[in-house]
Amino acid sequence: MTEIELRGVSRWYGNVVAVNDISMTVGPGVTGLLGPNGAGKTTILNMIAGFLVPSRGEITVAGQSSWRNPAVFRQLGVVPERDSVYAFLTGTEFVKVSARLHGLPDADAAAQRAIDLVEMSESQDRRISTYSKGMRQRIKVAAALVHDPQVLLLDEPFNGMDPRQRLHMMDLLHAQGDQGRVIVFSSHILEEVERLSGVIQVIVGGRLAASGDFRAIRRLMTGRPHVFTVHSSDDRALGAALIGRPAVSGVELTAHGLQVRASDYGTFTREVAGLSRDHGIRLRQVLPSDESLESVFTYLLAS
Amino acid sequence: MTMAHRSAMNNKRTGQPMPGLLNGDIIWLTLRGALGRRRALLFALPAIILIVISALLKAKAHGNVWPPEVLGPVGYLILALTALIVGGSVLGAEIDDGSILHLLATPVNRRTVVLSKYLVAVVLTIAFAAVPEYVAGAIATGASSSLAVGLFVGALAGSVIYNALFLMLTAVFTPGQALAIGMLYVLAWEGLLASLVPGVSLLSAEHYSLAIANSIAHNAALHAYLNLGTGIGMGIAVTVASLAFASVVLSGFNVTGDVT
Numbered sequence: 001m002t003e004i005e006l007r008g009v010s011r012w013y014g015n016v017v018a019v020n021d022i023s024m025t026v027g028p029g030v031t032g033l034l035g036p037n038g039a040g041k042t043t044i045l046n047m048i049a050g051f052l053v054p055s056r057g058e059i060t061v062a063g064q065s066s067w068r069n070p071a072v073f074r075q076l077g078v079v080p081e082r083d084s085v086y087a088f089l090t091g092t093e094f095v096k097v098s099a100r101l102h103g104l105p106d107a108d109a110a111a112q113r114a115i116d117l118v119e120m121s122e123s124q125d126r127r128i129s130t131y132s133k134g135m136r137q138r139i140k141v142a143a144a145l146v147h148d149p150q151v152l153l154l155d156e157p158f159n160g161m162d163p164r165q166r167l168h169m170m171d172l173l174h175a176q177g178d179q180g181r182v183i184v185f186s187s188h189i190l191e192e193v194e195r196l197s198g199v200i201q202v203i204v205g206g207r208l209a210a211s212g213d214f215r216a217i218r219r220l221m222t223g224r225p226h227v228f229t230v231h232s233s234d235d236r237a238l239g240a241a242l243i244g245r246p247a248v249s250g251v252e253l254t255a256h257g258l259q260v261r262a263s264d265y266g267t268f269t270r271e272v273a274g275l276s277r278d279h280g281i282r283l284r285q286v287l288p289s290d291e292s293l294e295s296v297f298t299y300l301l302a303s
Numbered sequence: 304m305t306m307a308h309r310s311a312m313n314n315k316r317t318g319q320p321m322p323g324l325l326n327g328d329i330i331w332l333t334l335r336g337a338l339g340r341r342r343a344l345l346f347a348l349p350a351i352i353l354i355v356i357s358a359l360l361k362a363k364a365h366g367n368v369w370p371p372e373v374l375g376p377v378g379y380l381i382l383a384l385t386a387l388i389v390g391g392s393v394l395g396a397e398i399d400d401g402s403i404l405h406l407l408a409t410p411v412n413r414r415t416v417v418l419s420k421y422l423v424a425v426v427l428t429i430a431f432a433a434v435p436e437y438v439a440g441a442i443a444t445g446a447s448s449s450l451a452v453g454l455f456v457g458a459l460a461g462s463v464i465y466n467a468l469f470l471m472l473t474a475v476f477t478p479g480q481a482l483a484i485g486m487l488y489v490l491a492w493e494g495l496l497a498s499l500v501p502g503v504s505l506l507s508a509e510h511y512s513l514a515i516a517n518s519i520a521h522n523a524a525l526h527a528y529l530n531l532g533t534g535i536g537m538g539i540a541v542t543v544a545s546l547a548f549a550s551v552v553l554s555g556f557n558v559t560g561d562v563t
Contacts, residue, residue: 051558070410078408084401088339100328101409
């Protein structure tokens with residue numbers, strides 16, 4: 001199985017520690033590298049791609065080191081963050097050059113397939129200098145995908161894309177991940193990561209703050225009460241009943257229903273149905289309202 | 304994707320970086336990049352000035368003293384500065400704007416990247432400095448004169464040596480630093496020190512070129528301090544060492560920029 005593996009990886013610039021002792025394994029599917037600006041996401045991606053040597057630790061991509069090893073790019077595609085492409089080329093020329101530099105047997109066909117994949121065929125014969133930022137991003141993705149890599153790294157791939165382009169790119173990356181490829185993208189925009197990826201690696205201050213499915217990460221944060229929005233036939237009565245339970249630490253009656261803070265996720269979700277039935281209250285909806293990535297991210301940043 | 308296509312690609316997935324000393328696509332890309340930028344106009348400007356000066360001196364000046372005095376120091380200064388701009392830009396411009404990552408994110412051997420870009424730099428320097436040097440020499444002393452031919456052959460050697468040196472500087476330092484160091488080398492080391500301290504010429508690409516030029520021109524006014532053997536030997540050593548070092552440095556290329 002193709003994997004990216006980081007073992008005890010650190011990177012420092014003089015006295016500044018950019019990445020601090022990160023170990024993680026990333027397998028097939030779409031994984032989001034999430035963190036605020038300056039967290040070290042680009043540094044990590046550059047080290048994985050072999051564009052930056054780790055100060056300490058080891059990185060392997062598909063079982064081989066990426067540092068000083070151009071052969072790794074037979075299985076690796078990279079979409080850098082910087083908006084720097086050969087602007088004097090047309091989109092077609094750019095992707096074809098990439099195909100030929102990868103030594104593909106039919107570079108023209110591979111380039112056309114990649115261009116079609118990112119829906120750039122209408123503009124493929126225009127110079128890249130005339131492209132919008134979103135179009136440049138897409139042609140960069142086409143060039144990175146042209147050799148059908150098993151691993152794809154994308155640094156802030158949605159920068160400059162309009163909503164329709166974002167949705168298309170998300171579908172494309174989903175499809176690539178579903179086909180068994182390892183797709184890693186960085187973003188500081190929670191909504192992007194939440195929509196594209198269940199699996200996240202949260203980087204805060206150069207450290208790996210959390211790793212895995214963000215909903216599972218949230219449930220492991222037992223120190224913070226879980227917030228549920230509950231709708232029932234009698235919210236006031238249900239609230240009065242719930243506040244007496246040890247698993248519930250607070251109840252608030254709002255215009256949008258009952259806001260319940262549960263100290264124990266599992267006990268609350270098991271008890272709430274029985275309690276409603278015992279009090280003759282019809283339970284209409286129990287919705288975890290702080291299981292969004294934003295909540296998880298906010299909690300991680302605060303901790 | 305067809306099965307044949309996937310199979311062909313899978314065959315390429317294992318093993319070593321792509322072999323070969325030169326890569327046609329990198330040469331094409333570098334040539335288009337170098338000539339497509341506005342700075343390409345800068346390449347031709349010094350050469351035009353040299354030819355115009357030679358034509359004016361030929362028409363106005365008396366005697367044959369000026370050709371080696373002008374075409375030697377001035378002609379080879381133009382050669383060095385052209386190589387500095389060209390040799391620096393074939394790699395430096397891409398490092399500067401980050402587009403080099405698209406080239407490095409391929410299985411092409413880094414030595415191939417360096418040599419392909421180097422070849423373009425040498426050809427452009429010959430076109431924009433060595434050939435104009437010959438044209439200026441031909442205007443001054445005749446197309447088949449030993450001075451014109453000698454200076455041209457020396458300029459060909461200079462194109463080869465200077466570009467290797469400046470390409471290496473661009474790989475080691477940032478493009479701005481490489482340009483500054485290159486200017487210091489050409490103006491201070493070669494232009495000033497080499498004429499004052501004889502030993503300095505042993506580490507001067509200009510003097511390697513002059514040694515080769517003088518072996519044909521046999522003109523004392525060229526002030527060639529080195530003999531032909533030393534010029535060729537040192538020229539080859541500097542060229543090979545510079546290109547080898549540039550390849551090693553590019554293999555361990557580290558992106559610079561903000562920590563994000």
